[in-house]
Amino acid sequence: METLNQRINTRFPDNYQAGFNPNREQGRDYGDDRAAAIATASAAVAAALRGGATVRQAAEAGASSIGI
Template sequence: MLGVDLAEKGNFSTQFNEAMMVLNERINRKFPDNYQAGFNPNRDYSRDYGDDRAAAIDTASAAVASALRKGAGVRQAAEAGATSIGI
């Protein structure tokens, strides 16, 4: 691993899931799924919100995992994920 023994820092999967839950509300606001976007009267129907959302989640989750591996806490990792997708 890169510089941190995850056994000493706690359970990686638990920390990753917690960080993504912290980040999830912000992702939902910025990148709604197609169902949620359908309730927005200002929705751009030509835009595929699903692809944007999937790309944002992929990028953010990679940033969260990287931050945790480097020793960040849950909130720090969530902020790293948010920064990676500009929210």
């Protein structure tokens, strides 16, 4: 799950992190993208765990649900 969290942070930084990265658009609001990604990944993780997946499998399901 920590790996999923790191991947989300890299792909969907919060606005504070994005402000210090020279490769990011300064005027873009990353908060909405991040919130949607976390909601989608969380739902996929929960569904996978309810279906009997391991934590690693659930994390991969969450990552694939948001394309990372």
